[in-house]
Amino acid sequence: MKQTLHIFVVFCCFQGFLSLTCLLNDSYAACATTSKSCPNSLPIILPDSGKENSEKVRKPAKAFAAKEKKANISSSLTNSVSSERISTVKSDPSQIGKKQDQEIQKPLEKYKVWEKLIGWKSLRNIEIKVIEGAKPYLPRSIIPLYIRMIDRAIRFPVILFFMMLIFLFILNAILIMVILEVSNTLKNQIERYNELYQQMYERALTGFLFQEYDIETAVSRMKKIHRRRNRKIFVSVLFNFQKNLSGDSDQKILEIFFRLKLNEDAIKKTKSHSFYRQIVGLRELTNLYPSGALPIVESHINDNNDELRAEAQTSYVRLDFEEPFSFMRNLRKPYTRWTQLTAFYIFKLHKLPAPSFSEYLQSDLYNIQNFSLRMITHFQQKENAGEIIKLLDAKRDKTRFLAIKAINELGIQEAKPLLKERFEKETYLNQIEIVKTLLHFGDIDDFEFLEKIIRGNDVTLKIEACRSMYFMNTSGMENLLRLNEERELALEPYIAHIYDPRN
């Protein structure tokens, strides 16, 4: 966990920025001492300079970087002293009015930046108002700093920009805190609300399922069921029941689903723009209103949205009783391992009869091939051994792995020579799997093959070869023990290893 936020003392980085401006102050002061050489020299009177009538040159903030290089820069000491002079503040209210009269009718240099925005006169008025207005409230020592701040703020509008940002940040922070408080209270309330109604609906539904009362009584006990939130709670209760209980309760669940017109809700959801709502609707329909679900599911089999597509593929298995996996024929998009897992689960759940998967072994999509291999292995469909064997030449490592595994578990003996032939060229994991197959249908012909591996270097392959030889049959076991007599092979630990069933 290495990402920390170095935001705060990045303020120090900003000291760079302010030092930059400090530097520029210096250069101005330098210009002041040689005022004639500096362009744009206009006499400027600071409101706070009072009796002083120093004429200094100021340049707009934006010209800094370019101009400073050209500025005739003298020693920093002089500069800092000059800056001091610039910033001495002796405010005299009476002087201000005088100043206003004395002011040049042309816009002051410092206001030039604002010219375009609000006009220098109004800005001058604002400036005076701000200073005069705050003076009574501020302690004496702060006033010079304050005035200097305002001055700076006008000269370098970027300060105002930052001040605005700060103000926005503060507002933002307050807003978020308010949102936090409100959201927290709401969420807690919602949780309690959900809990309350969940229990109510559970009781009503249980009563109905146990035939303690009929459907109308049950519905009447479910308060506020017309509300959307409550219907959501109710559907989750229905799902909870359906997931765990089978038998007569299934029928009753469907009955009450229709009675409350939740099927219409579900269909509406599937027409929503949000993929989340569509999935929720689809799921409800699949489990509780299958006939209404099928057309909608079919339209999403090749959907672009991954989650929606996965949901549709899973649902299809449930809905098409005759050919639950026929959608695979038309599939153009990926069929992920996760979806395969879920599909298999639904399939098993509803105890559907397994179709023959061998037709799908030819598919162009490798995940359909993989899925078919897994299913064939699981359901022990030995019919099309030929197709399986063909997949030993598949492009993908995983597909070949699954083919080898299928051969192993289905006991397709005729593939044995092919496996041994391909052994050398195979990937490591596939090699291990090939050696494992010999445990199930190895015999004397394979001793030489296994022995070669046992005499080899790879430890894992050696272990598996020993295991296959030992457990394939009695002659295998004897052969291994005979090999063990060759001291250099040091097979004792291997035999002990494979003999322990926990390894």
Added chain:
Amino acid sequence: MKRILVAEDNRLIQQTIARKLIKDGFEVITVNDGKACLEKLESNEVDLLITDLFMPFVNGHEVISTIRNEWKKQLPIMVLSAAGSEETVLKAFELGADDYMVKPFSLGELTVRVKKLLLLRR
């Protein structure tokens, strides 16, 4: 009246099972997790245990193993779980479970099996 302990963390299913068993004439104690299950077994006389596998604190496998190894070796145990993979089922039986039902299950079937287990043990 025979007493049955039901260990199940899904409250709704726990209550539904309890209700059905009570209706069928049994006395039922319910717990939410494996630890509470073992505690209840220590202090109470129970005639049969129905347990889930994936529960908080102590999972079902360990509950079964503890019961079989330490005390109440004769207690009939029925496993009721969503986990239906072969390894899980086999492991439960190896550890000493007497019966295994996969969810979704039928309440009627549950009662029948429970009654059968109790009969066999007597």
Added chain:
Amino acid sequence: MIIRILKAVVENIILFYALAIFSIYLILAIVSAFELRRKYLIGKIANYDAIISSPFAPAISVVAPAYNESMTIVENVKALLALYYPNFEIVVVNDGSKDETLERVIEAFDLEKAPYVVDYKILCAEIRGVYKSKKKAFNNLTIIDKVNGGKADALNAGINIAKGEFFIAIDVDSIIDPYALQKLVKPFLEETDKRVIATGGVIRIANSCVIKDGQLIDINVPDKFLPRCQVIEYNRAFLMGRLAWSRMDGLLLISGALGLFDKEIVINCGGYFSKTVGEDMELVVRMRKYMTEHKQKYRVVYIPDPLCWTEAPSSYKILGRQRNRWTRGTIDTLFLHWNVFFNPKYGFMGLISHPFWVFFEWLAPIIEFTGLVYFVLIAFFGEPNWPFFFILLFFVYFFSIVFSTYAILYDHLAFHRYKKRRMIIKLVVTAWLEPFFFHPFVVYWALSGNFDYFIRKKSGWGQMTRSGFASKKA
């Protein structure tokens, strides 16, 4: 004259650096927001019923290195055994503990030494013994006893023994959410054209939470200030940083406390590198390089789900050591893989992730410190522009507060773990205080990490003390 130019250069660098860092964090936060929302919705509809009972659930090995954990090891292993997954094994690696770790666990789970031939696919210190249980209930538990070699080495030993297709590296004293395995493995099974090589989740701070028998009962905000700061820090890092990186496929770090990896790839890469203290980050970078060099498309995924709870250091001393170690680990990784830096061959990682870490994770404290020193010098010898100073000070401070508050908000909206108003107030107030009482220390520790790395050439973990969860009862 030269000084002037130098000053100008330094100041400009600092200025642009600061602007860059602010903008980047802002962009990361925005991208993270979108990603969080999407993942949140997907998480709500995800259905894990299938995997819990599936014969096709991939086998996962939980590898947990343990060193001197005798106080809590039994409890921790019991908690691990209770994870909700149909096909997993637990491999605890006793890394040459000097206390009774091994003895306690042998006694508690009725273990015996099993005859075992170890295939040292990854080199590691000698494995003295492999222990398995006599009881069938614990047939998925394996304990490895080996010569001490450090965490990375212990993980490698565990990987050698692991049987699963994937392995998850954890800290044995963290609390793992029972659903963690299901959730972490899902990305591996969902990707089709790219291969997912690693996934990670959110680590949360468990200080002051009520823990009983290895399970979390009650969630509280930590009482002490320091862990609370870390809560906010983790939220920022996980929810406003890592999510964005994951979305852009530039994630360089999966936390060592919880990460699921493709075992085959890790073995092909050579396992964890034991000579570094940042072994978690180093492995991910190396895995990414491996996939790029072998021209295989891949992804590193991040799941914004709180799957692991860990005890955060609550004293400045220990926290300092941890941060020092993290800094050294970061530097180590960045330098070990220097050929990735701005190398277009490595795609996003080379052009953006690695340079980002160099400039904005490693160098950030250094530049900060430089800025601070510079300012002090200016304050002494020149005339600092105080109005600017204060304005910018406030600017950065409030930016920081806003950012941290957003992190608290993200966490609240997505997970809603801290439910009481009091807790939220505590967090918000901590956010206000953090820049003063926490952040400067973080910078200091990072600097000391740099110092230790370059000047004292230090390596190694230093002392870690554990108080464990056992002591915290209801």
